[in-house]
Amino acid sequence: MLGPARNVCVWRFTWRRPSLRLFHRKCHMSIEELHPWFLGAYAENHDVLEDLLTEFLADHVYWRRNFHPECRPPVPTSAQYRDDYIEFVAELKQELFQLSADLKRSVPWFSPRYVGHMSSDLLLPGLIARVMTTLYNPNNVSEDASPATLEKELEVGMQLAEMFGYPIDESAEPCAYGHLTSGGTVANYEGLRNLIALEMYPMALAQASREFDGELGPMGPLVKRLTEYSDWELVNLGVDDIIALRREALGSARELHGPAGFERFRKAIKAARFEALGAVDFFRTHSELKPPVVLVPSTAHYSWEKAMKVLGLGAQHLLEVGVDRNMRMDVAQLRTVLEQCLDQKVPVLALVGVLGNTEFGTVDPIGELMNVRDEFSERGLHAPVHIDAAWGGYLASVFRAEGGGLVGRDMLKKKFHYFPSQTVYEAFAALGRTDSITVDPHKLGYVPYPAGAYVARNRGMIEFLTQEAAYVFDIEEESHQRSLADKLRHLGQYILEGSKPGSAAASAYVTHRVLPLHHDGFGRILQQTIRSCEYFYDAMPEFKERVGDLVNLTIPFEPDSNLVCLAINPRANDSLARMNCFGRRLFEHMKIDPKQPIQQREFVASYTSLLAERVSDERAAELLGELGIDPASLTPNPSDAEGQADHVFLIRNTLMNPWLLHEQNGKNYIDLYLDYLERIIRQELEG
Amino acid sequence: MLGPARNVCVWRFTWRRPSLRLFHRKCHMSIEELHPWFLGAYAENHDVLEDLLTEFLADHVYWRRNFHPECRPPVPTSAQYRDDYIEFVAELKQELFQLSADLKRSVPWFSPRYVGHMSSDLLLPGLIARVMTTLYNPNNVSEDASPATLEKELEVGMQLAEMFGYPIDESAEPCAYGHLTSGGTVANYEGLRNLIALEMYPMALAQASREFDGELGPMGPLVKRLTEYSDWELVNLGVDDIIALRREALGSARELHGPAGFERFRKAIKAARFEALGAVDFFRTHSELKPPVVLVPSTAHYSWEKAMKVLGLGAQHLLEVGVDRNMRMDVAQLRTVLEQCLDQKVPVLALVGVLGNTEFGTVDPIGELMNVRDEFSERGLHAPVHIDAAWGGYLASVFRAEGGGLVGRDMLKKKFHYFPSQTVYEAFAALGRTDSITVDPHKLGYVPYPAGAYVARNRGMIEFLTQEAAYVFDIEEESHQRSLADKLRHLGQYILEGSKPGSAAASAYVTHRVLPLHHDGFGRILQQTIRSCEYFYDAMPEFKERVGDLVNLTIPFEPDSNLVCLAINPRANDSLARMNCFGRRLFEHMKIDPKQPIQQREFVASYTSLLAERVSDERAAELLGELGIDPASLTPNPSDAEGQADHVFLIRNTLMNPWLLHEQNGKNYIDLYLDYLERIIRQELEG
Structure with missing residues (x-):
């Protein structure tokens, strides 16, 4: 286009x-x-790194020795004089010298002579935290494999959420959540997968309520019976509305029909969901409904096409919106595409805005995009918005004032010649209105690989994502009664990945603690x-x-x-x-x-x-x-x-x-x- | 069941x-x-770790200093005496002390008093390689972001392939390939996604040949025109047959109709593929075809249900095969399920065998499973086999003799009281016949998180997975003419993830070099x-x-x-x-x-x-x-x-x-x- x-x-x-x-x-x-802040182009700060690593290596060693010091260590002090021990260490050194030699061919990210891909010198806080945590090797799949680092990962999610302007008060609704992924690609997959889980849910709910032999009464934003909602209405509810609708429907079933009725209803919903049926049977069941599309700017990262293929949505349902002369999504064209979708009753699973295009560095006009989105919501087509800020996400720290709130554009302009343009300023200011965001700490967060992140505005979303695993999670607990914050301590249930390094969480966490994500911290x-x-x-x-x-x-x-x-x-x-x-x-x-x-x-x-x-x-x-x-x-x-x-x-x-x-x-x-x-x-x- | x-x-x-x-x-x-080999329950070998880390930290520092030593370092030697420098370091130490204190609540994996989840002490080679490579921070998405470690990742793939008995001669066909993932869950996703790409391809090929205005001649295992294959025949071809069929069809189009005809045919195939259409439109186009199922033992890891949901296949299409008294897949029941699939013409996208169940540690009878699979292939139902060996995969090293070949069961039995049972022995012996395998180096490979792996028997598979990204990969190259080994140097094109840590590759690589994956190496x-x-x-x-x-x-x-x-x-x-x-x-x-x-x-x-x-x-x-x-x-x-x-x-x-x-x-x-x-x-x- x-x-x-x-x-x-x-x-x-x-x-x-x-x-x-x-x-x-x-x-x-x-x-x-x-x-x-950094190790330095010439490792000028190596003594800080060396001192602290040596310190915390010793700390780890003594930690091990404090766990049941009453036992005799399995490796005797005489072992190191044995031939097989010496041979092993010699062999180890040989291989490590070879590795070290090979690593000298590495890309000199650290140098100001490197102006290529999206990698650079490493921040000392993140690097040291990463290395010292690797010794403890926590697994952030669940709190009982990472008592110290899982909470840090969730905290990183909240730090990022605050930088983006999402609500972070855990005692109020909605409240954001976020977590790390292996990278932006997986975060993008998760963005789409979560929106499928949400956006297709009301169809399952209506289906289940048709099969359910009890009354439920009017509910949802249109305050009518579920069976009275049209398919088009059901697939065009906003994220917050869907979260509320689910609670309303389940609450009503429980109230009116007791635990047995509730359980029947819950099973009927589960069986009718997209996740249970699969795409083919779901759309055979709802044959009037067209398969949803995802809208991206034509310059979007190739992982979006990959995501469409992997999730079974199909590359042809990725609609590319043309860009303007500066490679930013063209809002007039967005309007045209949305108009066509509305006209042809094609649901929009996600409208993806790019905050920092990976090829040209440009920022989509998220502010205008949100306005257009809201206009179309009024007209019955609701497009949830996911922002691919894998590259540019951390730039939000420049716009965020210490203690919250946005830094005024006038104040910002004083610090630069051109930056930020009105469109760019409005894009960052509008982030808090979007539904979810991908951001890569291993890019502009200057921490080691792997560290991507997924952040969502409303943590109620996780109620749609549960996986049960007998050995990881206690099936005895009444999962729907635990608070969302508690649920997130079983992180593996709600995300795409399973085992994941707590060291990545520690790395981002310490970085954000030392350099808070605002204008006068990380923003510098x-x-x-x-x-x-x-x-x-x-x-x-x-x-x-x-x-x-x-x-x-x-x-x-x-x-x-x-x-x-x-x-x-x-x-x-x-x-x-x-x-x-x-x-x-x-x-x-x-x-x-x-x-x-x-x-x-x-x-x-x-x-x-x-x-x-x-x-x-x-x-x-x-x-x-x-x-x-x-x-x-x-x-x-x-x-x-x-x-x-x-x-x-x-x-x-x-x-x-x-x-x-x-x-x-x-x-x-x-x-x-x-x-x-x-x-x-x-x-x-x-x- | x-x-x-x-x-x-x-x-x-x-x-x-x-x-x-x-x-x-x-x-x-x-x-x-x-x-x-290990750091030790009481970090008894800390001096080896400390010596080598200090050594290679210095090595990294001097590497940086050797890159354009003629320039004056940006951080002057006087910086460390400035107040702001001192304040920053003080703040950094404060946060790291806090992290270190928190980490003392970590799970004591290292201790023989820990007999809980699937984590333990870390092997020194993997730990040191991991840490030293983190300093260089390579990104194994592509070779120009990881000149030293991408080749190591591919080598790790081949080391694992050899352990499993896959063919590893790069000059012959088929030849295996493998790479690391963030964990077994993602490797399982990839296993299914790759099989979708392959198994649905012949349908697209036949569709394209119907639309193609040129002759192609008889081809494929049944030596007839593509249009003469039934849908059922097309979705029941083996992995090797599909790879050969694709080359045959494309070669024939090029030979008979020149570059323009070839290009037309190629585009028609691309448009007809599952990946382009999405599940819904693909099965609307082929309305006679039933959506495929995936077979797992009923004890399979919860990530399989998650995979079905995420890939849009639907949890209801995951068929659980009952297990025997020892929680191994019951082959009689497998036969019954396959008989039903054959009877009802339901394609089997994947038959998943579990090698080391994560809850009970049991091993499915892969040998018998392969025999049953082959029987049904003869009868027209072909089920590709993926093995979830996230837990038990490394046990294959016990069965592999140095220099290749299997260790005889009699010889093994001499070393144990009961191990291995006939079924277990046959399971490991049969791995080389399967199509692909998930294995987690961060479990029984004793290396730090994250390190999962996906290994496939036939690297021809990657020809079905290409993603093009202008800025990562050179679009100018004639991608179909490059050898598969060269293609894999642009790893990000063929896998689910994007950016990924080269440090994980170095960790597994050095471990496997020092402790080769055979009976007398890692197997010990x-x-x-x-x-x-x-x-x-x-x-x-x-x-x-x-x-x-x-x-x-x-x-x-x-x-x-x-x-x-x-x-x-x-x-x-x-x-x-x-x-x-x-x-x-x-x-x-x-x-x-x-x-x-x-x-x-x-x-x-x-x-x-x-x-x-x-x-x-x-x-x-x-x-x-x-x-x-x-x-x-x-x-x-x-x-x-x-x-x-x-x-x-x-x-x-x-x-x-x-x-x-x-x-x-x-x-x-x-x-x-x-x-x-x-x-x-x-x-x-x-x-």
């Missing part, structure tokens, strides 16, 4: 080269503040990354001039935060295919090659592609025009290998390293990067 | 109390060999655990006598390896409800309570429940008879809270700690555990 550009580019007309010193002064903070790191991006952007006019004899160059999309792409075309070339080829040759200098020592690299970047089908003709004409390329050469079906191509090759720079603006001899790493870029451009073109 | 007991209990009639010394001599090995640990279990079993007659004045006691199922359950009933009590209540009271002494210091515990066990619906009347009568309970009091629908119950409460002992047979003052930890059990029984009953 292509469409006209809507947003005005607020960055475009303000190119200027700033003085770094002035810049810092303007921002009321300096890079110095970050000095002790991300402010620094945005400033790096603005510096990069501001340096472009001069850089364009410097290399203007050789190439045309442009930043194709206004950066929304800290990721910026570059399109580069040799002067006098008008073939898109050749331009892409040139881009790839440049990238050869800056890519990770497992067969080469990383020390040979001066800078490491990544790349992405702007696909023909994702850009409007108008936008393509403008962009390729700037580069001196014939716009007609961008086509979804290239027939001419010399000229045409189905994509525009872009150098992609993720500017998340905290040290990018560190200055030496009057130059920071972005200056050095641009110098390097000039050098390889000249090398390629001047030979 | 209930049925008669079939297997004779080979352990039952041989109760005897062995001399530990004789026992060890008989086994040609001693517990001493394991001394240097597991031999030790089986011996612990046999010792426990042999100690029962005497223990029964000792506590015979107070309780009736029995081991309800013949242990297949290293997990053993106990049912305990106070003498003169004939109420199952009261017996369960007594069991829970005993368990109170041995459970993890997050609110109490673990030092108060003498031993920690776990529990499980034998559900009424999972046991035959005959077996229930026998078991409850031994305990002095009225068999009629076990019923799926208890009406009498005083007497009846829907389950039998069992104390569950996972005997995986390597030090259980360590002897002190003539007693090992199993003796001490039984002494303790006697003490709490007396305490509860004598007051």
Whole structure:
């Protein structure tokens, strides 16, 4: 779906080269503040790491020794002098030296010379917590395998929820919840799976009430009998309404028909649910109902298509909403798609907004998206909203004031040249209105892999997800009577995964404790990354001039935060295919090659592609025009290998390293990067 | 599904109390060999851990410093004297001390006094590799984020494949592949998802060939045109046949109709696939076809029901096959279920065998299961086989000889009293014939969380799973021309998860290098655990006598390896409800309570429940008879809270700690555990 550009580019007309010193002064903070937070580009803070790891390693050792010290340890002190012991340790060392040697080929995430994928230096709190907890090896599937870390995982969920503006008062309803996953992909699966469980539930409830031989009375938001709701009404209830409806229906059954009637009703619901029947039989039973669709911006991460396939929903039911000139979901097109869904009575299982696109770094206009969503809810089509903030989620800390509330846009604007645009500001301000969010602590949270997270606004959701396992969970407990907070202590019952590392929870938890998720805590790191991006952007006019004899160059999309792409075309070339080829040759200098020592690299970047089908003709004409390329050469079906191509090759720079603006001899790493870029451009073109 | 007991209990009639010394001599090995392998119950080997961690921490530090040493480090040496630096470090220490204090409530997995869930001490190779790799933080989603560890993950897959007897010659077909997951649950999801992708593919292929305006000729195992295959034939092809069929069809299209025809055909297939259409539209298109079922033993892990729900297949399409008296899948009942499926033309998406049930430790008769599977394949119903070996998978190392091949059963039997039974031996011997396997290195692999794994016999499978992501994978490459091994270097394209820790791969890899997965390597640990279990079993007659004045006691199922359950009933009590209540009271002494210091515990066990619906009347009568309970009091629908119950409460002992047979003052930890059990029984009953 292509469409006209809507947003005005607020960055475009303000190119200027700033003085770094002035810049810092303007921002009321300096890079110095970050000095002790990370291990460091040269492991400058290694003594902190080493001291603390040694300390807590000893602490773990003595912990073991305090558990029944009355027994003689199974490994005698004489063991270490035995031949087999010595041989084993020698063999172990040999293998570890080999591993250590191999690891030297690792990607230098830590370095400000790495501006490629979404990884960087590690925060000391998260790194140390991760390592020390690994020694204890807790399993956060359930509290009896992780007495210390499961509560921390739930707390991390609440810390993230607060950052997003979700309600976090456990004594009130709704109250949010969240937990860690192995990564954003699984969190996205969980987002969809939870919405299926909720959105399909009212159909099962109505079905069960038809089969139920007792009265239940009017209920739900439309205050009528369940059997009087139309299918379309049932699949268009909001998350909070569904949670309330379930309680109302079960409560009514219990009240009017006693425990036996209640149990009968509960079994009838269970048997009628999507989860019991499977997609095929559920939609055979409800043959009037169309299978639901999921809406994403056309730039969404590939895991969304994977999710549709894995969950059996089908890739064809993933509807891509076109994007505007800056690769943000186009709200006019969203409206068109929703209008079609309403018209054709196609349920929308989820409307997915992307907060920090992984290819272009852009932020969907979540504020407008929520408004459109609400408009359509009024008209009978309710689309639950899940935000894929795997990349950009932590940026919310910049917008959150200490103690809650949003930082005003005016105050924010004082700290930056352009950031945040009105749309971006409204996107972050609207997060609290959405239903659930994916966020990756192992991306902009600067903690080690694996750490993704799923956060939902209303924890009542978990009542729809229960799994019973005799040996993990006590089947004796009356699960519906326990409070939701207690239930979550059996986390494995409510999530996709089973066994999971408590060390990931400890890592995120300690990080958030030391650097709270607000503007003046964790937000400072991300402010620094945005400033790096603005510096990069501001340096472009001069850089364009410097290399203007050789190439045309442009930043194709206004950066929304800290990721910026570059399109580069040799002067006098008008073939898109050749331009892409040139881009790839440049990238050869800056890519990770497992067969080469990383020390040979001066800078490491990544790349992405702007696909023909994702850009409007108008936008393509403008962009390729700037580069001196014939716009007609961008086509979804290239027939001419010399000229045409189905994509525009872009150098992609993720500017998340905290040290990018560190200055030496009057130059920071972005200056050095641009110098390097000039050098390889000249090398390629001047030979 | 209930049925008669079939297997004779080979352990039952041989109760005897062995001399530990004789026992060890008989086994040609001693517990001493394991001394240097683990950190130790009292962290006896802490100096090895500390030396190596310190060493490799420094190594990492200097690695960072060798990347462009010409630049001045961003954090100046003066930083550590600044107030803000000191304050940050102080705050960090404060939080880490708090974490360390909290972690002291962790479960003492390491101790031989812990015989509860499936976790134990950590192997030093895996622990050190895990920690040192965390510093480098590789992301095994793709090789350019993990130049050093992605190849190790694929190697771990091959190590596991070899242990299971899968083909591992990369120059021949079929060749296995495998990779890590966050845990067994996700590996089980992946097992089903991969089988959907394969098993539904031929339907799409036939559909596309009907729409295709060109000839393709006869092909496939039945050597006829695709359009001449019946739906039933198409959904009953074997994994290898489907892989060959796809290549044959695509090759034929390319040969007969050139690149354009090939492309048209390929697109038609893609559009007709289950993954594109979703379950609902796929089965609407093929309305004669019934939705597939998945067969599991009734004792299977709860993640299987979860998988059916998550994948949209529906819990009702999970068919539970009844188990025999020892909780192993009953092959007669399997035959009955398959007969019904054949009769009613219900496709079997997967036949799941469990190798090491997580509740009772028992092993399904995989050998017989494969024979029955093959029989039905001959008759037109083909059931692909996935083995859930999350728990028992590593036991295969006991059966694998160094350099390949199986260890003879006679030779194995010399090392144990009972192990392995004929059925268990045949189960492990048959693994190489199955299609795919789930196994958890973080269980019997003794490495830290998270580390699950999925292994498949034929890597041709991955051709059905591709995901394209512009920024992760080079769309320019002709993906179908790259070799499968190369493709796997873009691992994220073929698996459920995205970003994933390279540290997990390094951990399993180094473990398997130092302790190769065969009888005389890793197998030694597991031999030790089986011996612990046999010792426990042999100690029962005497223990029964000792506590015979107070309780009736029995081991309800013949242990297949290293997990053993106990049912305990106070003498003169004939109420199952009261017996369960007594069991829970005993368990109170041995459970993890997050609110109490673990030092108060003498031993920690776990529990499980034998559900009424999972046991035959005959077996229930026998078991409850031994305990002095009225068999009629076990019923799926208890009406009498005083007497009846829907389950039998069992104390569950996972005997995986390597030090259980360590002897002190003539007693090992199993003796001490039984002494303790006697003490709490007396305490509860004598007051």
